[in-house]
Amino acid sequence: MIDHAEAKSIAHNGLWKQNAGLVQILGLCPVLVMSTNIVNGVSLGLATSLVMLISGMAVASIRHFVPNELRTPIFILIIAALVTMVDLAMNAYVHGLYVVLGIFIPLITTNCIVLARAEAFASKNGVWQSGVDGFAMGLGLTGVLAVLGAMRELVGQGTLLSGIELLFGAHAKAWVIHVIPADMNYQFLLAMLPPGAFIGLGLLVAGKMALDRRAEARAKAAAARGPEGVTA
Template sequence: MSDNNYGTIVKDGLWEQNVVFAQMLALCPTMAVTTSGTNGLGMGLATTAVLVVSNILVSIIRKTVSDQVRIPVFVVLIATLVTIVDLAMNAWVHELYKVLGLFIALIVVNCAILGRAEAYAVKNGVLASAVDGLAMGIGFTGALTLIGLVREFLGSGTLFAQASQLLGPAFAFLEVQVPGYGGALLMILPPGGFAVLGFMLAGKRIIDQKLAARAQAAATPATA
């Protein structure tokens, strides 16, 4: 892929190669932390930070690290970044940190991060790698937040509960309580997570098929 083809990079990260909905990676944190939109957003932002910085650093050192040791070097690099993010969240968003818990540290074994380092950053320049990491991270964050919002709404009758603890008091307006609806507990339990993910995967598949059919129809010359 050309380093300058940023439109394709962004499209792949957000939709075509979305970490959750297309590549089916990072399903462990996806199922575990998406009991609310706020939790999904927090995990997504933390992962995005690691993705962007790791892609940049891997791209910088790609010509100085030999093939024999590059995977261990990349793992150590990603582990260092995850440790920094873990300590930062513990210091500044401690309430969310207590909810996400172990899954912050497990970002280091997220296949998407090492996968982008190995599949893209090690082969491309710094700017393109940064854009790739940002696009993949935003796509991942969007998937987690969307799943979390659906599960939270159906399971608790709220939207973006405790968002002010993550984003600051200015974002308290995002916190919504649906009057008169107590929620269905099943949706914030693991079966509810799998059900929501399954419906969303089916929806993406339907959209992809319709887009492909529309593109094929547009490419077919009109006949008399």
């Protein structure tokens, strides 16, 4: 099992400290291509999170029985089997979204984030720790996809939640938020094309670095004041 403090530390590492999209800069292809809106980004991110959760626990459960020479192919087989299940489930239940995400669902198998966590963490830690790590890493990537998708969709189309009907049916079109009125036919192509994705991701990376520096400065200032608030 895993205690609360350990789970919190692992989750913080995956969600923020070692965020796959902002710190490790892994999986750039799906991040840049599928972040044209919130729905696409979050959907792909959650599918990846589910695969990482189950694959991490599966790899951790068999790590003592797998020879070092066969680790990579066996890990890939496990990941591929899980991705196939996700692919078939999405095809069956959310076919419209499945068509939009296209090749990027099966490509989760070769996503370096998924295999990297299986190799670097799950193969060396317990089942529950590996599950928390995989899911946190996946959610960290999902957060990046959500924020980047929101930025690009808002600047590029003037909307939020465009395509939500692919998940919840035609009636969900009413949930789309038109920040800029639809009758204006607003469109800013730079935000929707690859250059917009690179610019948006760069702004997110810079923002995270700025927040980390601010937190570090506050921690140093607090340490300098001492336990009773008196400057040393």
